[in-house]
Amino acid sequence: MLAPVLRKIIQNKTVMIERYLPSKGNLFVQKGDILEPFQKLGDCMHSPNTVYFPKEFEPVKFLREKVYFQKGSLIGKIGAKKVTADENGYMSFDEVSGEYFYEDMPVKFTLLSGLWGEVSDVIPESSVLIKTVVAEVDLVACTPNFSFGELVVFPNPTEILEKFYLESFVKSTEGKIVYVGHYADLDTIKKARDLKISAIVAGSADPVGFSFAKSANIGLGVVSGFGKLETPDFVYKLFNSVAYRHVFFHGDLGVLRIPMSGVEEETVSSKKKKTPLKVIKKVTKGQKVQVLQKPHFGKIGTIDRVSVSSIFVRFDNELGPVEIDLPNFFIIE
Incomplete structure (x- = not known):
């Protein structure tokens, strides 16, 4: 008897990952350098938040140059509604779109490697291309988002526990990638949006929740499929073993990439390495x-x-x- 094979984890020795600065800045590595996860690649000054206002926005005064405002200052109105500055920053006018926008004061941004590897190429003031080893976890369905962040792993919980864990981590989930358990329901996905979680991974989800995540531009990847399906135990064990490591959610490729060290690579079973594999087996x-x-x-x-x-x-x-x-x-x- 033959049956199809669903291969969930594949080791790939030749992945190239680009790490880039959000704005032009300084890079401190060169081709051939050997990297570790917390090694500093570069830094730049970058505004953490930019807001574009609708066409009906009326600034407090006509301007075309960048103007500084303090936090709480009145910067304009939308109809009868007053608009104030959430943080210290600058308001400018975009000549192309014909819209005003507000940028928070630039702060220093530090770019870390986030993985083990070797510098393959450097684009001055912009990005670093790194050759690295990753464990690729196949996601059978995911939204087309890309994100990079620390992996937080919850137990495979009941629905009540799932909400408890999300509430407990409310102060520490922003910008992170969270595994939420066997099943991500619509309420969990909405909570993830409210907590500004970068992406969530689960064993399964329903089509309604998946559609919501896509429309709300939330990263969502499922390991097993739609319905209430379990996460394979060996996938969950991998997540647990790399909890709090920085990982890459590639929605466009349908994979979660987990950077691995050389020592970990040697312990990975040969059947999980990138070799010709059968799609059906006895x-x-x-x-x-x-x-x-x-x-x-x-x-x-x-x-x-x-x-x-x-x-x-x-x-x-x-x-x-x-x-x-x-x-x-x-x-x-």
């Missing part, structure tokens, strides 16, 4: 499978035995093996 006892048959849809278990046109699968919370018909399952690696 079904054998002991393989991990994800089931697509009710009432066990989405569950992951271990093959106990194989018959002519079905398999018998053991789940953690079941007393005995459950028969699953071909083709209602795929092999998980």
Whole structure:
């Protein structure tokens, strides 16, 4: 009997990752340098927040040059509504769009490597191209966002625990990438938006929540699919082992890239490395499978035995093996 293989983690030795400054600045590395995650690549002065006002915005005075305002100062009106400066900064006029915009005072931005690797190329005052090793976790569905941030890993919780963890981390989740458990419902995704989380990863989500994330420009990636599906245990263990490491959410590529050190790379099973891999395999006892048959849809278990046109699968919370018909399952690696 043959079945399709869903390969969730792949090791890739030749990934090139670009780290760039948000504004022109200074870079302190050169081609051939060996990097570690907390090594400083460069710095620049950068405004952390820029707000464009609608066409109906009326400034306190006509201006075309950059004008400084203090926090709390009146800078204009939109209809009858007064607009004040949230922070010290500058208001300017964009000649191309014909809109006024406000920039917070520039602050020093420090660019860290965030990974182990070797500098492959440097674009002066702009960016660094790094050759590195990553573990790529396949995301079967994700919004087309890109983000980079610290990975926060929650347990695979019940819905009540999930909300408790989000509330508990309210002061520390901004700009981070958060694994929220087996299932991300609409309320969790909305909470992630409110907390300014960079991206969330879950075992599964529903189409409504996914559509909301896409429309709200929130990074959302699911490991197993739509519905209430579990995250494979070995994927969750990988997340746990690299918690609080900086990772890369590539929605356009459908992967979560986790930088790995040379020592960690040596411990990765050879079957997870970037070599020619089969898309179907012979079904054998002991393989991990994800089931697509009710009432066990989405569950992951271990093959106990194989018959002519079905398999018998053991789940953690079941007393005995459950028969699953071909083709209602795929092999998980």
